Amino acid sequence: MQTLKNTSQALARAVLGVAPQKFFGSLFLPGGHAPLLSRKRADMIISRVRMVAGLFAVLTPLWILVDALVFPWPVAGLLVAGRVVTTLAFALLAVSARPSGRLFDAYRALAFMFSIPTLFFIYSHPLLSHFSVAGPAAAIAAGYAFLPFVMVAGLSVFPLTASEGAVFAVPVLAAEAVIALMQLDMLNWASHLGAFWLLMLIATVAILAGMSQLSFMMSLIRQATHDGLTGCFARASGEELLEIQFHIAERSGAPLSLVFVDIDHFKQINDRFGHEAGDRVLAHAAQTMRAGLRTGDILLRWGGEEFLLILPNTDGATAASVVRRLREGGLGKRPDGSHVTASFGVAERAADGAAGWPQLVEIADQRMYLAKIGGRDRCVGRTEEQHAQQVQLA
Numbered sequence: 001m002q003t004l005k006n007t008s009q010a011l012a013r014a015v016l017g018v019a020p021q022k023f024f025g026s027l028f029l030p031g032g033h034a035p036l037l038s039r040k041r042a043d044m045i046i047s048r049v050r051m052v053a054g055l056f057a058v059l060t061p062l063w064i065l066v067d068a069l070v071f072p073w074p075v076a077g078l079l080v081a082g083r084v085v086t087t088l089a090f091a092l093l094a095v096s097a098r099p100s101g102r103l104f105d106a107y108r109a110l111a112f113m114f115s116i117p118t119l120f121f122i123y124s125h126p127l128l129s130h131f132s133v134a135g136p137a138a139a140i141a142a143g144y145a146f147l148p149f150v151m152v153a154g155l156s157v158f159p160l161t162a163s164e165g166a167v168f169a170v171p172v173l174a175a176e177a178v179i180a181l182m183q184l185d186m187l188n189w190a191s192h193l194g195a196f197w198l199l200m201l202i203a204t205v206a207i208l209a210g211m212s213q214l215s216f217m218m219s220l221i222r223q224a225t226h227d228g229l230t231g232c233f234a235r236a237s238g239e240e241l242l243e244i245q246f247h248i249a250e251r252s253g254a255p256l257s258l259v260f261v262d263i264d265h266f267k268q269i270n271d272r273f274g275h276e277a278g279d280r281v282l283a284h285a286a287q288t289m290r291a292g293l294r295t296g297d298i299l300l301r302w303g304g305e306e307f308l309l310i311l312p313n314t315d316g317a318t319a320a321s322v323v324r325r326l327r328e329g330g331l332g333k334r335p336d337g338s339h340v341t342a343s344f345g346v347a348e349r350a351a352d353g354a355a356g357w358p359q360l361v362e363i364a365d366q367r368m369y370l371a372k373i374g375g376r377d378r379c380v381g382r383t384e385e386q387h388a389q390q391v392q393l394a
């Protein structure tokens with residue numbers, strides 16, 4: 001049974017290029033899955049929309065020559081007018097779509113892009129059927145009927161989930177169905193049904209291609225944004241996440257806590273047991289911390305043996321209880337069998353009046369330092385800091 005499972009997994013991996021769980025994980029990826037992924041995906045979609053729109057803004061007017069040469073008047077004139085409008089729409093899209101990091105803008109750009117050829121198809125197809133053309137014009141007109149096939153195949157260019165791909169394919173399929181219904185008296189049922197079936201198959205393959213792009217993109221982003229040793233977010237991507245979370249909290253007025261974590265006497269591990277043993281301790285401590293967090297909490301490696309814990313929608317008191325839970329669970333063991341401990345500094349955006357995320361990090365860092373000088377293996381938050389100040393004054 002296990003062999004069968006392994007073989008089918010290996011087969012699926014060979015076909016899909018990634019583990020099937022990862023591939024199908026991208027099926028219904030919600031927009032807010034990870035703010036970083038959403039941002040990068042939105043920008044990639046918009047830059048591809050710009051590229052495709054720019055390409056068609058150049059290619060569409062070139063085809064005017066073919067229309068003018070092949071079709072009789074007034075069909076040629078009407079087609080040329082349609083192409084001029086189409087060209088202008090593509091050009092407008094190519095210059096106006098700007099990467100904003102927002103998925104909504106990416107969806108809007110995609111919808112605009114797909115609606116241009118769909119409307120041209122709805123406009124041109126009845127036109128060509130109405131004025132019956134013959135000879136080379138008839139051959140070219142028959143080719144124009146394949147425009148919806150090109151459109152659904154174009155879905156494969158974008159890193160989309162299955163549901164997103166389906167949403168963008170449906171209007172094209174609907175346009176094909178409407179056109180077919182309008183012409184039922186002229187052409188036979190079977191050929192329309194066959195064409196529709198083929199269109200659906202191409203849409204399915206294009207959506208699968210878009211999903212595998214998304215899956216590939218997700219693994220590339222993961223590699224680029226995560227620290228190889230600990231699997232936590234790396235500092236650069238972590239700073240981006242901090243900025244996003246800080247703005248979200250500022251806009252909504254929600255609390256946002258930050259915990260600065262620094263492993264105690266880590267240098268001794270390296271010095272006594274070697275760098276590799278130190279690496280193992282670091283990786284294990286990070287893994288233990290991650291396992292103790294809620295989904296939505298973010299752990300990033302700030303550098304060396306320092307970590308930052310971003311806790312959205314969490315006030316200072318709750319953050320302190322999160323730290324208590326982490327400390328109780330332990331951070332693993334040193335090679336000599338003693339417990340790994342750390343010093344923690346907690347800061348909260350509103351309570352500490354931080355003007356920006358760098359200031360919030362600075363406050364948490366200072367409190368972590370207070371925890372170090374207070375004897376290590378402890379947590380210092382706003383209350384403990386105030387208490388220490390009162391003791392100093394007294």
Ligand SMILES: Nc1nc2c(ncn2[C@@H]2O[C@H](COP(=O)(O)OP(=O)(O)OP(=O)(O)O)[C@@H](O)[C@H]2O)c(=O)[nH]1
Nearest residue numbers: 262263264265266267268270275276278279304305
């Ligand atoms: N093995 C390993 N060591 C690292 C890594 N990054 C940083 N270090 C080491 O971590 C040590 C940090 O030492 P210190 O900053 O003196 O801090 P500490 O020994 O933990 O002492 P306190 O923080 O004061 O408790 C240095 O020796 C670094 O070389 C890493 O990726 N792997």
